[in-house]
Amino acid sequence: MGKTYKGCFAAVFIFLDFLVLLLSYRITQAPGLYYIFTGIILLSTIFYIIYKLYPHFRNFLDDHVDIPFLYALTVLLCSLAFLRTGVLDLLALRNPHHVILSSAEFTMERHNIFHILDYSVYTLEGMDEEEEKLTLNIPRDFYNTYSYAVPAESLDKTSETQTYAYPETTLFEAAYLPGSRKVLSLSAQEIPEAEDSRGVSSLLQEETGLGSLQVKITSVIDYTTMEGTITDLKDYTGEELKKGDSVTIRGTMNLLYPYNIQGFYEIKEGDEVDFTLNSVSTENGILLETEYLNLITAP
Known part of the structure; x- marks a missing residue:
């Protein structure tokens, strides 16, 4: 019974490893070390199946070593990397990490395993706010979407590695999961030359200088315009707004879909959202401009 339990224990971890490979790395996007661990688990499993199928072989080994224990231990040790990735991604799923990258470079690497399985790995590399x-x-x-913004004749279709680099005047904002570093959303913004001369860090400071607000949506006008009431000033640094003010929110892009929610949830009346302010206008009522909304609570 104990040996069967050890085999079931290993099977659970193998299932969890597969889920991490599928959901976090789309099977083919994992670091090479993960596939080494996968190979060790696969070979160990084949050996364990042979051990279970042949009684004479099993009886001989049982006199010398506890094979089920060693099998379960091998699977557990190899699964630690998968479990770490899965836990980090799961904890950050509702509130993914955000980063702004400059000097971005998109890369596609083609791979061929034994001339049978062809697949490609896609990465985005750049310098973050800390210049790392x-x-x-x-x-x-x-x-x-972003790498093919270059004439087709400039791309080498036959090469194993294909890259496209953006200048420092283009910033990419990415939301990603910290375990697998899987990007969930991505947007680009051009920096005017005059602002670029002052550096990316100063631009980021200007963009976020007004802080953020929390608002309860009272009406959805269209996909870029909503009305609401301020419920929390959060880290807003200006003096024009106060809690309870009725405001109009206007987006530079579609605001219906929350930035921090994966799926097809649409913001509706009664939802509470927060967002970073791009600008505030009080000429004809209070008009707030932003790029996206994060869902806080839904009715």
């Missing part, structure tokens, strides 16, 4: 290099895993759609 960061590499993120992106889906194919993001790569096609």
Whole structure:
């Protein structure tokens, strides 16, 4: 009974490892070390199956070593990397990490395993706000959207590695999961030359200088315009606004879909959202401009 329990214990971890590979790395996007661990688990499992199927072989080994224990231990040790990634991603799913990258470079690496399985790995690399290099895993759609903004004749279709680099005047804002570094959303913004001369850090400070607010939505006008009431000033640094003010929120892009929610949830009346202010106008009522909304609570 104890040996069967050890086999079931290993099976649970193998299932969890597969889920991490599928959901966090889309099977083919994991670091090479993960596939080494996968290979060790696969070979160990094959050996364990042979051990279970042949009684004479099993009886001989049982006299010398506890194979089920060693099998379960091997699977557990190899699964630690998968479990760490899965836990970090799961904890950050509702509130993913955000980063702004400059000097961005999109890369596609083609791989061929035994001339049978062809697949490509897509990455985004750039300098973050701390001037440190960061590499993120992106889906194919993001790569096609941003890397093919270059004439087709400039791309080498036959090469194993294909890259497209953006100048420092283009910033990319990415929301990603910290464990697998899987990018969930990505947007680009051009910096005017005059502002670029002062550096990315000063621009970021200006963009976020007004702080953020929390607002309860009272009406959805269209996909870029909503009305609401301020419920929390959070880290707002200006003097024009106060709690309880009725405001109009206008987006530079579609505001219906919360930035921090994966799926097809649409913001509606009664939802509470927070957002970073781009600008405030009080000429004809209070008009707030932002790029996206984060859902806080839903009715």
